[in-house]
Amino acid sequence: MxxxxxxxxxxxxxxYRLYQAKASVGVGDRQSSAKGAGMEFASHRPYREGDDVRNLDPRLMARLGEPFVREYFVDRQxxxxxxxxxxxxxxxxxxxxxxxxxxxxxxxxxxxxxxxxxxxxxxxxxxxxxxxxxxxxxxxxxxxxxxxxxxxxxxxxxxxxxxxxxxxxxxxxxxxxxxxxxxxxxxxxxxxxxxxxxxxxxxxxxxxxxxxxxxxxxxxxxxxxxxxxxxxxxxxxxxxxxxxxxxxxxxxxxxxxxxxxxxxxxxxxxxxxxxxxxxxxxxxxxxxxxx
Incomplete structure (x- = not known):
């Protein structure tokens, strides 16, 4: 039935409301602590060889003289x-x-x-x-x-x-x-x-x-x-x-x-x-x- x-x-x-557990699997609609190719900005970090140059922040590079990439929160299930x-x-x-x-x-x-x-x-x-x-x-x-x-x-x-x-x-x-x-x-x-x-x-x-x-x-x-x-x-x-x-x-x-x-x-x-x-x-x- x-x-x-x-x-x-x-x-x-x-x-479901969460108190301790975290979204940690797959690709979904819940914000997780993982960072990668997401939609919501998380932070900057120094550029590393192999990073996608499309994520470089030109304004931060102009201000500091060093390359930094934007990181985004990855939505999980x-x-x-x-x-x-x-x-x-x-x-x-x-x-x-x-x-x-x-x-x-x-x-x-x-x-x-x-x-x-x-x-x-x-x-x-x-x-x-x-x-x-x-x-x-x-x-x-x-x-x-x-x-x-x-x-x-x-x-x-x-x-x-x-x-x-x-x-x-x-x-x-x-x-x-x-x-x-x-x-x-x-x-x-x-x-x-x-x-x-x-x-x-x-x-x-x-x-x-x-x-x-x-x-x-x-x-x-x-x-x-x-x-x-x-x-x-x-x-x-x-x-x-x-x-x-x-x-x-x-x-x-x-x-x-x-x-x-x-x-x-x-x-x-x-x-x-x-x-x-x-x-x-x-x-x-x-x-x-x-x-």
Whole structure:
């Protein structure tokens, strides 16, 4: 399933805001620190043999008696990585977490393409992260949608293990968007290590309505099974157990939020039943993820 065309039309002019990452790849529309054949003047430097004489500044040469060339800022693209949790736990709940997360990944990837940046989607869950080709240009939107739509999930590899692998791919500062249920005890450590790369980090914590409020499952005896390990726990749902669960869940949210905040990243929480357009306009745009 592809994103609603009306939503995409509203996002055609959206552009990710940066705090740490820099435009560093390809040729694009973002000013970078690189210098070369650009449009905006950066500085002068002494002439070196082999320089293009068309860049000589005759007025500076007349004033100083030595040749200097003009340098210009080179416009680059921002590398954007969207890492989507495809492990077995993302199959749980109604509406399905992975379906909602995949739709969000497509929309966020589209924002990068439409604004002239370079995007790559990674789906985790299997032994290695499944990476899309590097895509750029709004004309590649359907290719991105089809690629995400063709992924199959349910692997047993934890999200923390996948993030450890992904660090080897994220060799330059980038915008990194993580979409996961974060049901992995090792993920906090990997988040901390990932933030050392001076990336702009966004974590979107996806949960099903049943995970947010387990009382929706009813009362009495229930069997809870870990989707990835297969381990089952027999328990009785009662108000005390539900209250304790909510406390633990809230504490885990706070831990993830604090981890991201310390790294100048941003944390968002999203129910798989939430309205996607409202989340994008109210939460993401409201907190300046993009303009």
């Amino acid at each position: 592809k994103p609603d065309s009306r939503l995409l039309e509203k996002l055609v002019v959206a552009r 921002l590398p954007v990585y969207v890492i989507l949790d495809g492990s077995a736990s993302m199959q749980q709940g109604k509406p399905g977490k992975f379906e909602a997360a995949a739709m969000l990944a497509q929309v966020l990837g589209f924002v990068a393409l439409a604004s002239g940046d370079q995007v790559r989607i990674g789906v985790t869950g299997n032994a290695v992260v499944d990476w899309s080709p590097r895509l750029q240009g709004q004309s590649r939107a359907d290719m991105l949608f089809d690629w995400v739509g063709g992924r199959r999930i349910g692997g047993q590899t934890s999200f923390s293990t996948a993030l450890r692998q992904a660090r080897g791919v994220l060799t330059q500062a980038a915008l990194v968007i993580l979409i996961s249920d974060f049901m992995d005890e090792g993920v906090e450590r990997e988040l901390k290590l990932l933030t050392e790369g001076r990336h702009d980090m966004i974590a979107i914590h996806m949960a099903s309505p049943q995970e947010i409020d387990p009382s929706a499952l009813g009362g009495g005896p229930v069997t809870l099974r870990d989707a990835e390990s297969g381990e089952a726990i027999e328990m009785s749902l009662n108000p005390t157990i539900v209250a304790r669960y909510r406390e633990v869940f809230s504490r885990w949210q706070s831990t993830l939020r604090d981890t991201m905040t310390r790294a100048q990243g941003r944390y968002f929480f999203l129910s798989s039943s939430a309205d996607l357009e409202q989340f994008i306009s109210r939460d993401l745009r409201g907190r300046n993820v993009f303009a």
